[in-house]
Amino acid sequence: MASVRIVQIRKRDGRIVDFAQEKITKAIWGAAQAVGGKDRKLAERLSNRVVALLEEKFLQEISGVEDVQDLVEKVLIEEGHARTAKAYILYRKQHESLRRIKTTFVEVEKIVSDYLSQIDWRVRENSNIGYSMSGLMLHVAGSVVADYTLDRIYSMEIADAHRNGDIHLHDLYFGITGYCAGWSLS
Known part of the structure; x- marks a missing residue:
């Protein structure tokens, strides 16, 4: 050496x-x-x-x-x-x-x-999920699933863009299954 x-x-x-x-x-x-x-x-x-x-x-x-x-x-x-x-x-x-x-x-x-x-803005991300004990369990599990999804499913570019705030992947705590979506019916 x-x-x-x-x-x-x-x-x-x-x-x-x-x-x-x-x-x-x-x-x-x-x-x-x-x-x-x-x-x-x-x-x-x-x-x-x-x-x-x-x-x-x-x-x-x-x-x-x-x-x-x-x-x-x-x-x-x-x-x-x-x-x-x-x-x-x-x-x-x-x-x-x-x-x-x-x-x-x-x-x-x-x-x-x-x-x-209630410091974390994600507590209020989904208006269909109340601030409750079951909401807490979903939030904790969802945070782990969101990290897993960003690390293992999305490309590094997309994960970094989400983490840096350049894009937002809504309801990420449901992984890639999604929770809600909107489509135009016209």
């Missing part, structure tokens, strides 16, 4: 931790093995290239985990390892989904609190 000048990295939760190049090497090596790669030394050389780019780009500031992962993808593609890059990207996407699932469970308490205090 190269002499590394990067000493810290910012985790997704904002914590600053010691930088460990071996984690980059392991990630590249794991992706390479997934597509039949057998040269760990090559994974180390690619990892050195990632660190060199990190040092060019982030020597005066602390990079984040996502920055590192973006550079891993870039290096794999630029160095002609498209299959390894694809395996790495798929692995990254799977872990993003797992993090979202974990986040969903953590947010249940907030969902209930926001419903009870």
Whole structure:
């Protein structure tokens, strides 16, 4: 491994931790093995290239985990390892989904609190559902279904557009079945 000048990295939760190049090497090596790669030394050389780019780009500031992962993808593609890059990207996407699932469970308490205090605008999204205990149960379950639907059914572009407020998917807590719709009879 190269002499590394990067000493810290910012985790997704904002914590600053010691930088460990071996984690980059392991990630590249794991992706390479997934597509039949057998040269760990090559994974180390690619990892050195990632660190060199990190040092060019982030020597005066602390990079984040996502920055590192973006550079891993870039290096794999630029160095002609498209299959390894694809395996790495798929692995990254799977872990993003797992993090979202974990986040969903953590947010249940907030969902209930926001419903009870009527802070969440979705409490009033559907005028056919009353503010009640059964409404609360539908709201909590619906919030989980909505997240699942956005993560697993809609494309990333549509899900991001909904989450960013560019579009609104009405009654999303019913998944893709829909709850109500209007059509012109003329």
